[in-house]
Amino acid sequence: MVLSRFWLSIFISSIVFVVVSLFTGNSYTIDFILNGKKDDPILIAEKYINQVPVFVKDSIEKAPNQTMVVNKIATNPDTTYIYKNKTVKIFSGVQKSDGLLPTCKSTLIDLILPLIAYLAFFCGLMELLIISGATEKLAKVLSPVFVKVFPSIPKNHPSISYMTLNFAANFLGLDSAATPFGLKAMESLQEINPEKDKASDAQIMFMCLHASGLTLIATSIIGYRAAANAANPADVMLPCIITSFIGTIAAFLIVGVKQKINFKSASLVIGLMVLIAAIIGLLMYVNHLDLIGKNYFTSNLSALILVGIIVATLILSFVKEKKFGEAKTTVYETFVAGANNGVKTGVTIFPYVLGMLVAISLFRNSGLFEIISNWIAFAFSNMGVSKEITNALPVALLRPFSSAGSRGFLIDSMNTFGADSLTGRLSSIFQCSAESTFYVIAVYFGSVNIKNTRYALGTMLLVDVVCVITAILVATWFF
Structure with missing residues (x-):
């Protein structure tokens, strides 16, 4: 209900603002809002x-x-x-972004079709992991921790392994793999959801943890900074990790309090300590590398792990081929069946993504977003916040709506103020510290036809605010 009203308010307010601007003479034409393309x-x-x-x-x-x-x-x-x-x-x-009609086209061609291809491939791999029994074993190993975080999930439930793979993919910057694993997790959680059109506690916890965006290897950010001639493109890695980690902890605590989770559980504390130790260990290793070493490590680690997952899945399927025979199928037929499910999932989420992106396109091109952004920046400047920080705020404000839009602001801020300026670095941290909230909600809840997201949207936006504040504090501390 909240998401629906928010979507309607964006749509209607943008259209009203555009029409008023036209008839008051502030705009000459509104054709660009319908047919224009970005940067025209x-x-x-x-x-x-x-x-x-x-x-x-x-x-x-x-x-x-x-x-x-x-x-x-x-x-x-x-x-x-x-x-x-x-x-x-x-x-x-x-023009700030594509108009309404080009957005419809680009959503299908540039977003949904590639997403369907990723979904088909990784859902095919997931089906191999399911039949081979790998997901069941992974769920058994991680159940002691996950049943504390997700008390409504039965012990050893398959969703545990899917969520683990999603978190791991996000952690390592494997975006193409994270979405298919996450959608499979939502599908599995929906099977035990008593109210099919209403988000369950487990789904909300998963969504909020996923959207908090805990990432160790911010490969894309490093690439953008390198392209902008940053002296050390990887110097924002540690601030990004700290910011996203605090965002993840905030998401866990906010949702945990709401769902009355026992934070004193020994298995939960041990799991958290292991995660912190892993982050610190990897940070210490990366920190001792020189510039070329850091760039080499960050550009290859994620790719190697992704290739490792694919190879391990295929080898395991070959070793456990008898299980495929018992299921009256073959390894290849199982992969094809999983890929087919991935295609169906992609088709299902298309209308949800389209509706959200079209609304965001209108919001940006109408000029309403820019006015709101300027008001917020003006308010911050009157509170004594430095101009270097307020110049980076458009990235933070647009990030919950559009990853591509905020990325455009990021690149513009580095080109305008310099990649090594506080504005350029802070913009980078904003970009990698959280997910695109509205896109994520549209994709994940849309994939299982959930209409009532309950308190998920409010929590995710609150976590976005926590990430913004943390990013500012961390950036001014480091740089």
Whole structure:
């Protein structure tokens, strides 16, 4: 219900704002909101050639392509005059994101189709792990800890192994594998959910822990910083880990208090200590490497682990081939059956993702997001927060809505202020410290047709706030 109302409020407020802007003269056209593409110039006026300033008219008539650009800067395009069909079209600024119709197209082609391919492959592997008995053994090993965190899940339930693989994939930056494992976990948890259209306690806990985004190897962030000529692209690794870890702990505590979980459980404390020890151990190892060593390690660890998972799954399936025979199938047929389920899951979640991304597109292109962002930045600046921090806030504000959108702000902030500035580094930490909340909710709850997300959205947004505050504190401490 909360998500539905939030979605409606974004949609309606954006449309009202656009219409009011058009009729009050603040916008010349709203076509770009429907048909425009990201980074396209925005049409702000159209005049006859004798209505433009004389120096502009002369420049246009002398220009070979009858185009004049005023104060053109590669990183910040300004006003462009184009003479065509007896009128001069005036463009200024660029579009923040794709319009409504291009968003519909790109959601299918650039997001859903690749996602379906990932789902098909990894769901095929998951089916092999299920038939071979690997998921059952993993669940038995981890049950002592998971039954404390998820008391409503029966001991040795298959969802435990799926959630473990999801957390591990997120931890190591394996985004392509994390989503299929996570969707399989939600599907498994839905089987024991007594109210099928309402999120269970276990599903909410899983979603909040997943969305907190605990990541050890922020490969993509390091890549963006390297492309922006950062002196040490990996210098934000430790702040990213600390921020995402605190976000994960906050998510666990908030949901745990709500669900009355026993935090004094010995197995729970031991599991947490093992996780902390693993993080510290890996950090100590990475910290002693030089710059080239860090880049080599971070770029290869995730890939090697992913290849290792694939190889181990195939070898185990070969060794346990008798189990496939007992199930009256073969290893290859099992993989195909799992892949087919992955395709069906991708088709199921498409409408949920489409609805959310279209609303976000309208919200950004309407200019409403930018106004709200400026208000928040203004409020922070009046509270004494430095301009370097407020310049990075657009990344934090857009991150819950759109990973691609916040990534655009991240790259822009590094290009504008420098990759090694506090703004550039803080933007990097914002980008890797949490998931895209609304996208995650649309995908995961949509995959099992849950309509009532209960307190999941509120908790995840609260965790986003915790991550933002932590990121600011950690960034100012480190840099």
